[in-house]
Amino acid sequence: MNLMLNILLNVTIAFLLGSLLFGLQRKVMARIQMRPGPPIIQHLLHTLKFYIKESTFPKTAAMPFYIAIASILCVIWVSAVIVGPVAQGSLLLIFAIYALHKIVEHNAGSSSGSPYGKLSCVRAVFSAAAEVPLFAVLIIIYLKTGTMVLSDITAYQAQNGALLFTIPLAALMFFVLILSKAPYSPFAITKGKDIISGYETEHFGLLRGYLMISESIAWYMLLWIFLTVFLGPLSLLGYLVGMVIISVIVAFINATTPMLNPNHSIMVQVTLVFIGIVGSIILLML
Amino acid sequence: MDLTTIGGQLLGTIPLGDIVLYLTPFNLFMFAGALAFTTLIAISRTETQVEAEFGTLKDKEVKVDLQEFKIRRFLAIVCGLATAGAMITGDLFNFTLFVTLIGIVNIGIVSAVRQVDVLNAAFQYGLIAMMASLPLFGGAAIILASTGTLSLLELVKIPYVTSMMTFGSLLLLMGIIGETGVAPFYATKAEMFRTPGSPFILIIHLSSLLVIVRAIEVLLIINKPF
Numbered sequence: 001m002n003l004m005l006n007i008l009l010n011v012t013i014a015f016l017l018g019s020l021l022f023g024l025q026r027k028v029m030a031r032i033q034m035r036p037g038p039p040i041i042q043h044l045l046h047t048l049k050f051y052i053k054e055s056t057f058p059k060t061a062a063m064p065f066y067i068a069i070a071s072i073l074c075v076i077w078v079s080a081v082i083v084g085p086v087a088q089g090s091l092l093l094i095f096a097i098y099a100l101h102k103i104v105e106h107n108a109g110s111s112s113g114s115p116y117g118k119l120s121c122v123r124a125v126f127s128a129a130a131e132v133p134l135f136a137v138l139i140i141i142y143l144k145t146g147t148m149v150l151s152d153i154t155a156y157q158a159q160n161g162a163l164l165f166t167i168p169l170a171a172l173m174f175f176v177l178i179l180s181k182a183p184y185s186p187f188a189i190t191k192g193k194d195i196i197s198g199y200e201t202e203h204f205g206l207l208r209g210y211l212m213i214s215e216s217i218a219w220y221m222l223l224w225i226f227l228t229v230f231l232g233p234l235s236l237l238g239y240l241v242g243m244v245i246i247s248v249i250v251a252f253i254n255a256t257t258p259m260l261n262p263n264h265s266i267m268v269q270v271t272l273v274f275i276g277i278v279g280s281i282i283l284l285m286l
Numbered sequence: 287m288d289l290t291t292i293g294g295q296l297l298g299t300i301p302l303g304d305i306v307l308y309l310t311p312f313n314l315f316m317f318a319g320a321l322a323f324t325t326l327i328a329i330s331r332t333e334t335q336v337e338a339e340f341g342t343l344k345d346k347e348v349k350v351d352l353q354e355f356k357i358r359r360f361l362a363i364v365c366g367l368a369t370a371g372a373m374i375t376g377d378l379f380n381f382t383l384f385v386t387l388i389g390i391v392n393i394g395i396v397s398a399v400r401q402v403d404v405l406n407a408a409f410q411y412g413l414i415a416m417m418a419s420l421p422l423f424g425g426a427a428i429i430l431a432s433t434g435t436l437s438l439l440e441l442v443k444i445p446y447v448t449s450m451m452t453f454g455s456l457l458l459l460m461g462i463i464g465e466t467g468v469a470p471f472y473a474t475k476a477e478m479f480r481t482p483g484s485p486f487i488l489i490i491h492l493s494s495l496l497v498i499v500r501a502i503e504v505l506l507i508i509n510k511p512f
Contacts, residue, residue, distance in 0.1 A: 060347075062484045065330035072322075079315070090294040092503060093312045099495040100319055106491055110484040113333040122480060125491065129468070132495065139502065147291040 003086075010085045011078055011217070014224075017240075018216030019044035021223070021247040022183065028251035029184065047212040055205030060113030069111055070207040073104045077217040084224060088151035091138050094225060098135050101218065102128045105190060108211070109199030120198035123189045123262050130269035131180055133277075137173040140280045141229055150228060157232030164230040167283060171230045173276035175246075176269060178222045182250045186257040187265045223247070289442050292503050299439070305377045306439050312503065316373040316496050323492055324366025327485040328359065335482045350483050358398050362486040365391040369493040373500055378436040381504060382426045382461070388493045389415035389465035395490060399481045411467050418464020425457030429508060442507045455508050462501045466494040 023040035030037020057066065080097045083089040102124065109121035142148050144167055145156040157163055164171045180187035191198035200211055220243070227234055227242040234242065260268065290296055293312030300307040332355060335348040350358070365388055372384035393415060397408040430436050432450035481487070 060334040060336055062330055062333035065326060065485045065488075066333070068326050068330075072326075083311070090292065090310075090312050092292055092499070093294060093315055095502075096312065096316050096319075096496070096499045099499050100492075103323075103488060103492050103495060107484055107488045110487060111333055113335050113482075115335070115337060118335065118480070121484075128491075128495065132498070136502070139506075142292075142506070149291060149294060152291070 007078075007082055007086055010081050014077075014081050014085075014217045014220040015213055016044070016216075017243065018218070018220035019047060021219060021243055022216060024244065025182065025247050025251040025254070028248055029255040032252065032255040043212075043216070047209060047216065050205055050209035050212065053205045053208075055207060058112050058114065058202050061202070062111045062113070065107070066111040067207065069104055069108050070203060070210045073101065073108065073214040074210045074217075076100050076104060077214045077221060080221045081217060084150065084221060084228075088154070089149065091141065091148045091150060091153070091225075091229065094221075095135055095138055099132060102131065105199055108203065109190070109201075112202035114202045116195045116197075116201040117199050119195045120190045120201070123192075123195075124199065126262060126266050127180070127187075127189055127269075130266045130273065131177060133270070133273040135174075135177055137170045137177075137273075137276060137280075138229070140167055140170040140277070140284070143281075143284060153229055154233045162230060162232045167280050169276045169279040169283065171226070173272060174226055174230070176272050178226060178246065179250055179253060180269065181218060181222060182254060184254045184259075185250070186253070186260045187269060188259060189262045189265050192259055192262075289439075289507070292506055299376075304437065305375075305380065306437060307374055307376045308439055309374075313374055313500075316500065317370050320366055320370035320373055320492065320496060323488060324363055324370065327362045327366060327489055330485040331355075332483045332485065348482050354398050354400070355483075358395050358483055358486045361391045361394040361398070362489045365395065365489045365493055369489070369496055372493075372497055376438050378426050378429060378438060378441070378504065378508075381500075382422050382458075385422060385462055385465045385497055386419055388497060389418070389467075392467070392490050392493065395483075395486050396481070399483070401481060404481050414464050414467065418461045420461070421457040422461025422465060425454045425459075425461055428454030428457065438504065438507050442510070444510075447509055451508055455505050458508075459501065459505060462497060466497050468494050468498055 020040060022043040023038070026042065027037045027040050057063070076097055080094055083093050083097065106121050106124035106128070109117035109124060138148070141153065141163065144163065145153050147153060147156070179185050182188065183191065191200065195201070200208065203211055223243045223246055224239065226246065227239055231242065289308065289310065293310030295311065297309040297311070297314070299309070332350040337346045337348060339346045368384045368387040368391065372381055372388065375381050375384065393408055393412045396404055396411070399405070426436065428450055432448055432454060433441060433444055435441060
């Protein structure tokens with residue numbers, strides 16, 4: 001297939017499926033809480049709506065930084081799709097992309113001048129201290145498989161079985177990272193309702209649309225990475241079923257768990273990182 | 287061990303005498319990312335923080351004044367260029383030099399702010415960064431002494447790992463953690479992030495995270511688990 005067409009197709013799938021999975025999450029959460037909930041396509045409609053809304057910019061914002069940062073977030077996650085599903089490239093490169101995502105999340109908040117954005121920005125700095133080590137679990141995959149290249153990791157699993165069963169603690173750590181990026185998650189401190197919408201509070205119209213597209217693609221990509229590196233070569237149906245199952249599990253957790261205090265959130269994540277890394281290394285040595 | 291198992295396909299090398307830069311998608315992406323953010327910082331103005339005043343219904347605007355803006359922007363650009371250099375270099379000693387430069391300019395970016403709490407945080411970060419330079423350079427020196435080279439392209443070809451190489455790597459890691467001020471030293475940095483000047487604060491965070499990601503590659507090259 002033509003490379004550009006392949007990229008376009010994968011990005012479109014990532015956006016549409018990511019949005020629908022977010023919609024599914026809200027639906028499941030609503031049913032658990034005895035509400036009818038919004039339709040599953042609500043998140044998608046919500047995203048598209050922002051493209052026909054008027055774009056306004058706060059006069060206190062750091063221009064053009066404030067505008068560029070929302071667009072960069074979109075570019076970053078499109079790059080992740082290219083490195084991941086399209087090119088089957090290096091996992092370390094996706095790690096670098098995730099690091100850039102944390103930086104953008106942090107500065108989207110601080111660039112508007114809003115105190116809510118600023119609080120979200122400070123929380124993003126703290127959460128990076130926990131989320132980046134959670135992503136660093138991928139080093140354990142390298143220790144197990146001897147490669148960071150996604151296609152080689154898939155080939156390794158085709159020969160030796162899914163990594164989920166040989167390094168389960170590493171999979172658990174990555175699942176906690178996925179949980180941290182879900183809306184209404186106990187670890188979603190950067191978008192806590194006590195700070196309105198966190199770093200998105202002062203982004204309207206087109207810029208909010210960019211942020212929402214990025215979130216959908218980011219959700220798809222995190223699920224895709226989890227399924228690829230821990231469950232091995234999967235068919236399209238396998239990916240779809242896997243993503244739906246993980247999204248439903250996350251929705252159950254979110255619906256039944258309150259959002260943690262920022263300090264508790266970080267401490268829980270750091271504790272899990274410690275257990276995951278030490279436990280995985282012990283498992284590898286056995 | 288093959289370099290391509292970490293950063294992806296080797297796209298080419300740029301020999302500059304003894305120092306050989308190597309280009310993989312991983313290095314190129316981070317290099318381009320650092321340069322793109324540096325350009326953005328160079329052309330952006332700072333935000334105005336709006337805070338509630340105690341005792342009245344008025345708002346207080348906190349701005350970055352022109353003199354402070356100029357020096358912080360200059361230091362942020364230097365930091366961005368040093369980060370880009372650290373992402374692309376193929377020489378361990380150059381990497382440590384870039385990391386040290388990042389530490390120095392990061393302190394400068396925050397110490398230009400005239401707020402007691404921020405200056406206090408900058409001072410503490412400065413102490414840690416200063417102390418971290420010893421294990422940073424010491425680690426690189428031990429690796430040179432035990433392998434005879436600082437070129438990452440040569441280091442990757444060495445088929446064995448000695449305990450001195452592992453010891454040097456540990457020192458190197460300690461130095462990088464201290465210079466970039468990541469956990470467990472991030473607490474003082476979070477204090478710095480409360481000040482206005484979003485574009486400049488970005489580069490502090492960017493440099494720390496990117497250097498840590500690159501450090502993973504460097505440490506894997508030296509220690510070669512495979």
